[in-house]
Amino acid sequence: MSEPYNHKAIEKKWQEYWKEHETFKTDVWDFSKPKYYALDMFPYPSGVGLHAGHPEGYTATDIMSRMKRMQGYNVLHPMGYDSFGLPAEQYAVNTGHHPNGFTQKNIETFSKQLRELGFDYDWSKMISTSDPEFYKWTQWIFKKLYEAGYAKHIDMPVNWCEELGTVLSNDEVIDGKSERGGYPVVRKNMKQWVIDQPAFAEKLLEGLNEIDWPESTKEMQRNWIGKSTGVEVKFQIVGGGEFSIFTTCIETIYGITFMVLAPDGDIVKGLMDRVENKEEVQAYIDETVKKSDMDRTELNKTKSGCELKGLHCINPVNGKEVRMFIGDFVLASYGTGAVMAVPTHDQRDFEYAQAHDIEMIQVIDGADVSEHAFEKHDYLGKGCKLINSEEFTGMVVEDAKEAITAKLEKMGVAKRTVNYKFREWIFARQRYWGEPVPCVYKEDGSIYFLPDDELPLVLPELEDYKGKNGKAPLENATEWKQYDRNGVKGTRETSTMPGSAGSSWYYMRYIDPHNDKEFANQELLKHWMPVDLYVGGPEHAVGHLMYSRIWNRFLFDQGLSPVKEPFKKLVHQGMILGSNGIKMGKRFPEFVVNPSDVVEEYGADTLRLYEMFMGPLEVSKPWNDSNVQGAKRFITRVWNFFTEPENIIEEDDGKLTRIYHQTVKKVTNDFEALGYNTAISQMMIFVNEVYKAGRCPREFAEGLIKMLSCVCPHVGEEIWQRMGHDDTIAFEPWPVYDEAKTVEDTVEIAVQINGKTKGTLAIGKQDPKDEVIAKAKDVIADKLTGNIVKEIYVPGRIVNIVMK
Template sequence: MEYNPKAIEPKWQKYWDEHETFKTDVWDFSKPKYYVLDMFPYPSGVGLHAGHPEGYTATDIVSRMKRMQGYNVLHPMGYDSFGLPAEQYAVSTGNHPNGFTEKNIETFTGQLKELGFDYDWSKMVKTSDPSFYHWTQWIFKQLYLDGYAKYVDMPVNWCEELGTVLSNDEVIDGKSERGGYPVVRKNMKQWVIDQQAFAEELLSGLDEIDWPQSTKEIQKNWIGRSEGVEVDFKIVGGGDFSIYTTCIETIYGITFMVLAPDGQTVQELMPRIENKEEVEAYIAETLKKTEMDRTELNKTKSGCELKGIHAINPVNGKEVPVFIGDFVLGGYGTGAVMAVPSHDQRDFEYSEVHNIPRIQVIDGGDVSEHAFEKGDYLGKGCKLMNSEEFNGLTVEEAKEAITDKLVKMGVARRTVNYRFREWIFARQRYWGEPMPIVYLEDGSIHVLDDDELPLELPVLEDYKGKNGKAPLDNATDWKNYDHNGVKGTRETSTMPGSAGSSWYYFRYIDPDNKEEFANQELLKHWLPVDLYVGGPEHAVGHLMYSRIWNKYLYKKGLSPVSEPFKKLVHQGMILGSNGIKMGKRFPEFVVNPSDIVDKYGADTLRLYEMFMGALEASKPWSDQGVEGARRFVNKVWNYFSNPDNISENDADRLTRLYHQSVRKITHDFETLGFNTAIAQMMIFMNEATKGTCPKAYAEGFVKMFSCVCPHAGEELWSLLGHNETIAYEAWPTYEEALCKEDVIEIGVQVNGKVRGVVGLTDDDTQESALEKAKAIDSVNKFIEGKNVVKVIYVKGKILNIVVK
């Protein structure tokens, strides 16, 4: 009798819903807590794809095991439901994005339920729900009052097609991540959050958490901490600017300076620039480029000399020409760099294009003579030359000596710099959290009172911004603010999609609280998240932003932990059967999980995705693999659903294997090695089906199996004579002594001749086998005093010791 998913799976899904089987009493502090979390999805119109169930099944298995182990498990699910796709859909179809989003959430929820996940749906959150974004607005308000949220004029990434500003991580190769539209740079008044204020805490916090090392490195590089010197340069005829460098020892090698075309200094110098038209044309061309075009993708080393403008090197008083170059960014650092073409690859290439001379100041470190990696202009121990009183000093010695000189002159400061900049926190679009900000008639900023929150989105007919203005500019009545005698105009930009996802893990713990974003006693008990699973593409977006918000709330005493996610795991990508990412390019290779559930059942899909390979690895889809998973589900079902296969007495033939299986499967579930855990289940089933299985072993196996295949597991549990759900049954245990293999006696050879017999188990290694053999007198007398040059050990078959 084959397993019938269409009859059994809806039955148990209905049971779990009606009995609220997985509802967590967050106030039950009598048990140890376990908070397991998935990165919540954006509810797109296409529904789940084959990659979603992979990470979700992994957390489901762990949460089910932890519940059986006696933990109070919190495993919630919600939706990152604000965002650009819903707005684009509204613009193109005339549908309200809220209705579209709610319909998608309904579809997603149905798909998640049909996969049998043990989510506590009473804790569901939606970032577009006013009861949720009430507190997103409240946290933003606190950030503003404490000086971390600021309103500044700055260059931004502008996408005309989308009608909004985009953050750096939303721009790929000069185009918007969503839609692939052109992105340009332009200056705008903009709301930002000061990320750099949290830089040191973000860096030190990486040592506290169990995250993939690659993700930690990505965050470290994104933050880009460096120690260096900020130096002031005067401009001949008046004016000055500053540069930041980590290579102050090369300051005598400066032959030109480069300013950002979009920086303030160039604008101030414009009346004195002799080739003004050329410079203005270059600036206009630069503003059409994205940061990516100007930095990582910069190949041409384009630039333009500011004729008539010279800077003075403070260390020796020499005048050097000043250029502008698009690789220098007005919104980053000081917006100016010193150029030392003999000892920096980029500066060398720029000097070649613009015919600028070089001065070598590091002996053996001239980039024109060596194929140096970018920034690696010298070797250790190299000494200075052409550097006045510092000649002969090593690079390390010169760093300190030259810095000391400049600091004493009052023109330099030791400083720490960071690569990452402000988090742009406003979008000129409709479907996002309104900002609780009002601009008063006198130009000052007013923040809404707590009792005015949530500030809800008005319903609009036109969701498309015009002439660079946000869609909310069309909501005339809503935009005009008049409250308690205070009059002004509301901010019409909305928050980015990353706002709600930066703190949602707090709200799951206490989603219905109307007095605060979450009860502090509950937060102290449940945080941090014990296991967080999601894609690596969020390393410098969501994962960084959520750490920043948590760091801020921790400083405020509103988060009990300094890091929100204790352990992070990235699931690998499930590829099409052609080995390429599923998508529009190869629609015939896209797998809809609902189709698999309809044909094979949810348990088969769950087991297949967990058996494909290591969780973190990318794996190609295989229809044959799905068929194999179905056969194994049927094998387990057919065997344990037949009462003739269940015995009341112990069966010695399964004792060792059962205890070994419990040990391995428990360990593999704990370490997220689901493919090897399932392999062990298969080993057990191959042996079990050779005869009968004791009921105790059957029950233990079904408990473990139910974590992967919960519908079949629940049904088998009931067939084994139980009336209650398997979800809260005690996790099976094992005895270490019963895991050991029987002793097998094998002959011990010395130089090919049998000299004795030794008893070994499967646990014995070559080293332990040799030690046991040496303890046998008849063997040891042929070994003692000689050198063992080789040992040949094949478990259960041979032990040959070669001596000289």
Template sequence: MDRIYDPKVIEPKWQKFWEDHQTFRTDVWDFSKPKFYALDMFPYPSGVGLHAGHPEGYTATDIVSRMKRMQGYNVLHPMGYDSFGLPAEQYAVTTGHHPEGFTKENIKTFSHQLKELGFDYDWDKMIATSDPDFYKWTQWIFKQLYLDGYAQYIDMPVNWCEELGTVLSNDEVIDGKSERGGYPVVRKNMKQWVIDQPAFAEKLLEGLEEIDWPESTKDMQRHWIGKSTGVEVKFQIVGGGEFSIFTTCIETIYGITFMVLAPDGQLVQDLMPRIKNQEEVKAYIEETRKKNDMDRTELNKGKTGCRLEGVKCINPANGKEAELFIGDFVLASYGTGAVMAVPSHDQRDFEYAVAHNIPMIQVIDGADVSEHAFEKQDYLGKGCKLINSEEFTGLTVEEAKEAITAKLEKMGVAKRTVNYHFREWIFARQRYWGEPVPVVHTEDGKIYPLPDDELPLILPELEDYKGKNGKAPLENAEEWKHYDKNGVKGLRETSTMPGSAGSSWYYMRYIDPHNDKEFADYKLLEHWLPVDLYIGGPEHAVGHLMYSRIWNRYLYDKGLSPVKEPFKKLVHQGMILGENGIKMGKRFPKYVVNPSDIVEKYGADTLRLYEMFMGPLEVSKPWSPQGVEGARKFLNRVWTFFMNEENITAENDGALDRVFHQTVKKVSGDFESLGFNTAISQMMIFVNACYKNGTCPKAYAEAFVKMISCICPHIGEEMWSLLGHEDTIAYEPWPVWDEEKIKEDTIQIPVQVNGKVRATVEIGVDEGQDSVLEKAHAMKNVQSFIEGKTIVKEIYVKGRIVNIVVK
């Protein structure tokens, strides 16, 4: 009979089958099998739906999940939605409609697109961070953080966007403007909820040694944490007052010629009455407020500043006065908010001193203090000695570090300490569409966390979803925000949590998503964690991936998570670019390829096959319509051969033995290492061999269908069915290879004459030396170089080379 490959018929058929039979539903309480937990970074359900870049990582986890299931693992592969956030908020502000309906419609669209791509998700375990059943537990975990002192309510400088009416994180601010909308952003002090990230810094650094992550990502986290060991030193201000600095180069303290304070720090405000050039200082502070922390800390922007005329400090090491400046590269929120400046031995300090005509004192011998000095050598290198440093002159840098620290400790003005670049995680947004913070500010000025039986604290409906006069939208909920229960009176917190709150623990909830007694059963967490394979973009390296590690480590320390680290293996997929190499996504909508369009024209299996064959998973690559056509042609070729009953035989003549077993071995290994493009190449080699041979044993055909079904599940299921099977292919045993049948009977080895290769000869792998030499002598190219000459020596290295020496 004619068998037609028609994806428009085949794919909906099997999608309905999987849904009706709950083929991929995971019994999380089945501990009889080894577990495999595969996870994708879940998407934000925007109104535009998926683009062609989304399925790349999703297909990768899908392939591995399907293979592991066939290998006998109990596989958990869930999907959900990071559904709180600004786009839904802006929809609510614009339309006046509650964002929940908008969000649910987007989730419906995304889910339809994911299902039409054939992913093996357990949809029974779907979660959305904006679902009260989910965010009840986000609120509960936040409450525990607060009770244990890790969530704090403090006054601190933040990035404020008046137009959006909210605080923004540093990565949401570009060149002083909001990433969304390009609105002006300024720095201002506000009461904020924060999570004490530095409290976890050392544990996070230790944890990086235990996980299989890209080194580049681990290095980014180490840099972001920014651990440094040094000395904190107190400096007295002439006329009263003091401040502290942290330094890793205490040996240069005699080279201080000025100090720099954070413009937005309280100390500068306290000193303002004593500053003679107040107008200049205030103007500089105002300019600083327009810059975010990232802009301020870039080295090429570190030369701006303003002298505090009339105010000086005293160097405790030698009692000498040093001038005070403010500079925007010093942050009030980082360290002590002040730095010592040694322009002879620091690039930024040198440039700053040149720009502001500040004198320099050289304290390390051999330093060439000039414009290009710091490009030439490291003046603080091992073995260098101090000069101009009073009693420490002549000591090496290493000796001086200890001796000067000891002197200052004895004076009571210094202590050894560890500092981190890490700062508090600002955990509040003046938005509506986020988790309400479950606390009440009581009339007596205290903070009252809601009791567990009042969770979830659900968002109220509003008539106006836009904040007013710098206040959060929830300030409009007059009835909701007033609290009077159990003898407690006050106002609810009207800031909401950031979008990263729910995503910091969602991987736990997938394991037990319907539990209304706790965020997840500990026995289930103990069995399923950590996540075995996590795939997502590298842009989350110091955001989501850091936050998830912090929340997990907190829960681990509290005995609520069984693992120190949540994600065992992390892989970053490369971007799929537009045809012209431009990134697909919300910023460049005209370059977006809609996967539904590809599915409509070619089928989901073609899209999946093409994206996996484009190149290595981790590499970015441009979209190619011709490549899509090629993927479809290959599937047609597969279908045409294996669905022709005359090509499938009951007997095995051995002709395909080697290529079949090679294919099973390579595909198995490549799937495990996520080398999908090379696995597909090997499958193409097998298909070509089948065409060349004319027939294929049914056992080999079935094994091939199992392998390709992981990449192209619809055609895989259909071919499996037409090969005579009634059950789904999903739980069939994975094919195995025989190492003996992979071995080559013959090999090609080079033949050298006097050290130069003159020919190659085909020999049996176990052929004896005499026979090999006889074959080598018989080669025409070899004969022309040995004829008429005396053979001095002949060497045969088994299976590798023949070398003939003549004279």
């Protein structure tokens, strides 16, 4: 009888072994093997430590990298920390301590927990975005973006959070509040560093066709970029002035009954002296600037607005005067800051017209659009004909688009153009704990970027880490701010970069993390990029995943990245929910699962096995304590059988041949597809058959342990050693299957009399017809009481005896 399974002793032993022997250290210069680069979205090292959701995605990449290593690949599977961010800064504000100490302590905690879970990370390549050796190159890349004209310093409306004392990007604002902390966010004009995302729009759209990503994520990015092809048309304002609108529905131009301008745009500012209801308009503008772009567009359910009384513009296609309004759903930062409104053929315009008692003109035939005839009226579109459109009346929409555009082009008031919803990425933050922007504002007002030999520009240590009166905390660093070097005098930029800066390129640094001459060696990048498998949450679809693609594409265009797209395959893991089926969190603390507690009681292998067996990786799943115990029982069952030497035989007796080869085939294919739950199920089936047989050939036993070791590496290593092996299992060759041996040799068929089943018969698939029929007659001999007139055999399915 083998000794009892002791997860604590076994896991401690092998974690020490892997650390001492640097088992998973990757020689990135070994080009003799095919490469495989598996990567997790690296975590922010919070003070709370890992939660139960972290190990799910990490285990998924760990299983894949372990299998690929056994298949002969040189595997790179690194880990690091996205360590700049608000929590560490708030800690510094509250305690007066430098946030780096808080961050380093949290990194140590996370690293300890990750080691306890047995992940095969190459810890020699660990990075931290707040390490000056890392962010030197973040600053360097940003400088390159500036030199290429993509990073700009402009005056623009931004999302300002007074409580956090900083600007926030659109994806950091939810329902008008900061994503972190839930504090109010308002709009205000500030000088900001931005990155020109729209300049990359077409390349990003094209790149989506080349990568293996979830279609839902690709569609989110397409929608976020928001490409539309249409016509830009100039409108003259009665009494002087003009503005332009962009439309994809130029065929509806005869149906315009009003215009809507962005309340906070330059067009309205230039017209305020001519507005008759100035106080009403100004009050609406003041209310609008308190809202974020999300509040004004995607989340906007109201049709609020205000007429610019006394102002009209001229529709160039027919010379008619059109009333002018402002509405908060029109953004100064998107398009031209003005939209034409055709209430009979656009739902939003229709509701706005109803709310403000504006006339409607139907210009496309196909429906009665009087106010009382419908509640919702969308644009009618393809195949319909124009009405009330002068010489274009009777034309189908497709022809009218071209004809009206041509007329306006001939008049010199229109041009064909492409527009995007995509806007500049607001890149400056009025925070301390982030990468300093490495530039100086010279005395003549020009911008001077630090030379490469002055990078990294390191954060100064402060006594007061809190910004005041809308100014950045680095304004408190009075000596650090002043720059006087190499004949240049000026003041340093005191805003810092957003947390997403370092994470936009970190996947490259893992390949060459200690290089102090360049951000990564180009020969290494050519070999290792792109990342073969990237696993992380879907919440990053239009944030980190978009930013990473932009930075990588910029570096590709500069000849500094060998690939257009950084992540070849992307998988989003589902959420691990509390046992109540709700996301774990502060709301229901009693349902929050600490993975360290599970490891202590059941072991890391049990936790890994359980989370992979819960269901498909991409699906959210509730925690279940009893199923954790079931995972532990399965591991114990494997331990009890395969650590008993007398249970292992040297020769294949044939009892397990087919099920073994079927298991290797299914596990291999399922691992490749990240179908870990079904792969584990197949291994359980095999173990059941092993118990029935009472013995297992050594080849099959070792093959099972190799496969299982990817999911449960500690117990896999221990059983492998007890089977008589001295070296780690990590580099053993992956088991192979024989396709011919996966096929069932026998099949059970029905035996019928006059089409009614009277029994069953097990036959060989290659058995001849006469032999099968003879066996079938034996099975139903007592029922053959009449004259046989016909004997029918459908191979592999039935024998039917027809009788009178």
